[in-house]
Amino acid sequence: MKDFTISKSQFLDFLSEFKKEFDIYGPNETSKGFYDWVAIDQIEQFEIKQGLPKSSIKTFLFPQPEILFEFSANFKDPAAYRLKEPDFKEKKIILFGVRPCDARSISLNSMPYSEDTYFQKRLEQILVFGFLCKSVCSTCFCSWVGGSPVSMDGMDIAVFDLEDAYVLRPITKKGEELLNRAGLDEATDVEKEAFNRLVKENSNKNQSNTADILKSKDLFDLYNASFWQELSDACINCGTCTFLCPTCYCFDIQDEVLKGKGRRIRYWDSCMFPLFTLHASGHNPRGDKLKRVRNRFMHKLKYFPDRFGPISCVGCGRCIRECPVSIDIREVLRQMLET
Amino acid sequence: MSTINARIEQELKSIARELLDSKEIEAFIGYKKGSMPMTMTPFVARSIEDVEKLCWNSFCVLNLANYLPQVLRSFEPPRRPNEPPPEGPLPKVGIVVTGCWSRNIVVQIQENQIERDRIVIIGISSRGMIDKKKVYKMLNGHEVTSVEEKDNQLIVKGPDLYEEINRWDVVRDNCKTCVHPDPSIYDVLIGDLKGERQIRNRFSQVEEIEIKTPEERWNWFISEISSCIRCYACRNACPLCYCPTCFVDDSRPQWVGKSKDQVDTALFHILRAYHCAGRCTDCGSCESVCPMGIKMRILTKKLQKDVLELYNFEPGLSLDTPLPLSTYKLDDPQDFILTDIKMGDKK
Numbered sequence: 221m222k223d224f225t226i227s228k229s230q231f232l233d234f235l236s237e238f239k240k241e242f243d244i245y246g247p248n249e250t251s252k253g254f255y256d257w258v259a260i261d262q263i264e265q266f267e268i269k270q271g272l273p274k275s276s277i278k279t280f281l282f283p284q285p286e287i288l289f290e291f292s293a294n295f296k297d298p299a300a301y302r303l304k305e306p307d308f309k310e311k312k313i314i315l316f317g318v319r320p321c322d323a324r325s326i327s328l329n330s331m332p333y334s335e336d337t338y339f340q341k342r343l344e345q346i347l348v349f350g351f352l353c354k355s356v357c358s359t360c361f362c363s364w365v366g367g368s369p370v371s372m373d374g375m376d377i378a379v380f381d382l383e384d385a386y387v388l389r390p391i392t393k394k395g396e397e398l399l400n401r402a403g404l405d406e407a408t409d410v411e412k413e414a415f416n417r418l419v420k421e422n423s424n425k426n427q428s429n430t431a432d433i434l435k436s437k438d439l440f441d442l443y444n445a446s447f448w449q450e451l452s453d454a455c456i457n458c459g460t461c462t463f464l465c466p467t468c469y470c471f472d473i474q475d476e477v478l479k480g481k482g483r484r485i486r487y488w489d490s491c492m493f494p495l496f497t498l499h500a501s502g503h504n505p506r507g508d509k510l511k512r513v514r515n516r517f518m519h520k521l522k523y524f525p526d527r528f529g530p531i532s533c534v535g536c537g538r539c540i541r542e543c544p545v546s547i548d549i550r551e552v553l554r555q556m557l558e559t
Numbered sequence: 560m561s562t563i564n565a566r567i568e569q570e571l572k573s574i575a576r577e578l579l580d581s582k583e584i585e586a587f588i589g590y591k592k593g594s595m596p597m598t599m600t601p602f603v604a605r606s607i608e609d610v611e612k613l614c615w616n617s618f619c620v621l622n623l624a625n626y627l628p629q630v631l632r633s634f635e636p637p638r639r640p641n642e643p644p645p646e647g648p649l650p651k652v653g654i655v656v657t658g659c660w661s662r663n664i665v666v667q668i669q670e671n672q673i674e675r676d677r678i679v680i681i682g683i684s685s686r687g688m689i690d691k692k693k694v695y696k697m698l699n700g701h702e703v704t705s706v707e708e709k710d711n712q713l714i715v716k717g718p719d720l721y722e723e724i725n726r727w728d729v730v731r732d733n734c735k736t737c738v739h740p741d742p743s744i745y746d747v748l749i750g751d752l753k754g755e756r757q758i759r760n761r762f763s764q765v766e767e768i769e770i771k772t773p774e775e776r777w778n779w780f781i782s783e784i785s786s787c788i789r790c791y792a793c794r795n796a797c798p799l800c801y802c803p804t805c806f807v808d809d810s811r812p813q814w815v816g817k818s819k820d821q822v823d824t825a826l827f828h829i830l831r832a833y834h835c836a837g838r839c840t841d842c843g844s845c846e847s848v849c850p851m852g853i854k855m856r857i858l859t860k861k862l863q864k865d866v867l868e869l870y871n872f873e874p875g876l877s878l879d880t881p882l883p884l885s886t887y888k889l890d891d892p893q894d895f896i897l898t899d900i901k902m903g904d905k906k
Contacts, residue, residue, distance in 0.1 A: 544848030546593025
């Protein structure tokens with residue numbers, strides 16, 4: 221596959237040409253003054269900053285809510301209570317400025333969602349322009365959990381910032397097809413070489429095998445470890461960590477009926493909430509805080525690796541940044557590794 | 560030379576150590592250092608060794624009264640929801656408080672959530688806590704790796720960054736307009752009481768919204784909550800929110816829709832604020848913990864203003880003054896009751 225090049229100042233115009241076919245989003249300063257996903261039309265000053273947009277990429281893959289089907293709840297309606305498939309938006313989505321951690325969350329989430337038609341349909345619709353990282357933030361820890369600042373996992377096109385130009389490398393067929401018809405200049409050999417060199421320099425030579433160590437640990441030793449008490453003492457059981465996390469994908473389902481029109485929706489739920497596991501009988505297997513806090517970390521760092529292989533965390537550090545009580549998943553990981 | 564906070568921290572540790580050592584209390588609720596600069600983690604010290612972790616500075620933004628009912632309950636023998644507590648004295652818990660946190664403890668006692676004789680309160684007159692969002696805003700989002708606190712200054716360092724910030728410039732809005740920095744209830748005091756602070760207009764933030772037209776006000780509100788992710792950190796950080804099942808979680812019946820519909824989000828924020836009327840001490844926890852920077856505190860501040868104007872009452876100043884919305888008096892103001900006005904019109 222060919223690599224392409226484009227000057228930074230032209231990048232936004234180049235993307236805008238696809239506006240008819242795609243809805244296009246990238247990270248930018250929002251009207252509320254923080255760095256988050258913004259539609260391309262609202263971007264006044266284009267700048268890909270170091271670090272991450274506040275919300276994760278799952279905002280696009282797990283819409284709030286996902287409509288599973290619609291129905292008429294009016295018994296006079298001949299089609300009453302017949303389930304109707306929702307209209308998927310025809311327009312595809314381009315996401316640019318996606319960091320390697322966010323991109324990698326797509327392939328991790330694809331494991332439990334491999335047979336989910338809604339997720340798979342969204343995945344088909346999205347084209348990811350991943351921006352590789354040349355530097356890391358104080359809260360970044362992708363290399364601890366199997367990722368890397370230059371991982372191209374989950375991207376359709378990988379972009380490297382070479383100071384005066386971007387080099388675009390197609391990763392998937394979808395990405396290649398788009399770049400081939402974009403009419404961009406092919407990257408020079410010097411640029412290609414610079415891309416390869418930067419990838420080599422920034423990839424982790426001594427990447428840790430955290431997932432394997434965790435898999436080898438005894439589940440009940442971790443489950444019964446003493447450090448959960450101090451962690452849960454501080455936790456206020458809000459949903460900040462789970463809702464900002466790119467790999468927290470749990471949901472709840474509800475029927476909403478309004479004026480005879482009904483829909484079944486799937487929306488974000490959090491294992492931090494007591495109702496997450498409340499049974500119809502009234503029994504709650506995770507009735508107290510400690511059990512809920514433990515479950516969040518055990519799911520990501522033990523149950524998921526045991527079942528699927530990798531750790532269900534991409535090391536983006538959003539939870540570390542925004543946790544109201546400064547619970548640090550790196551510290552939990554360390555404690556689990558030492559158990 | 561040690562700072563004011565360092566001296567407070569020293570004294571706090573020695574008092575907590577003594578209380579735990581003498582077995583007067585089973586646990587002490589305080590703060591330990593968080594892993595990021597300008598963050599703190601609430602901490603329950605259960606042993607003398609734990610006391611060493613205790614820490615005090617201007618980044619203790621979450622109201623510790625929030626933890627009191629559940630920590631107290633953890634030392635009671637297990638029992639069913641409606642079963643009365645066992646006879647005889649139950650274990651005590653110690654806690655460190657500033658002005659607003661102590662007022663929340665008063666409200667919790669008045670609302671029968673905790674018992675006065677089971678808590679040992681260490682009071683500190685607050686110098687105002689820092690809003691780290693203000694600091695980051697000042698630095699234009701620049702990465703921060705360490706923050707050193709002096710009495711009136713913050714020294715912020717990061718990659719290619721050295722900044723000295725005037726402490727008061729980054730103190731939280733609620734602390735800047737706080738009238739009662741002193742604890743209203745305590746057993747041991749660290750430092751001196753400061754007395755009431757004179758504030759020219761403590762409701763100026765509310766008045767900025769009040770002068771808007773109803774339409775502008777609504778637009779302000781909708782825009783403010785538009786970024787809400789419904790994580791409920793504001794609710795969970797609030798010492799007033801102790802319902803076993805919150806109205807937003809209830810499914811039988813369901814009061815609020817669960818996804819990110821604007822109507823549901825608006826309903827949550829309005830109802831959350833109203834549940835705090837006449838009880839909120841403006842501790843600012845809700846606003847401090849919000850990951851999206853929503854200024855929901857202005858809603859409760861407005862209700863605080865209304866309660867002050869209607870009932871001449873501020874919550875938590877004394878155990879002897881009942882909460883206005885859970886008591887009834889014949890001469891209570893009633894002009895806000897709409898049906899009354901309609902009936903009058905018919906006459």
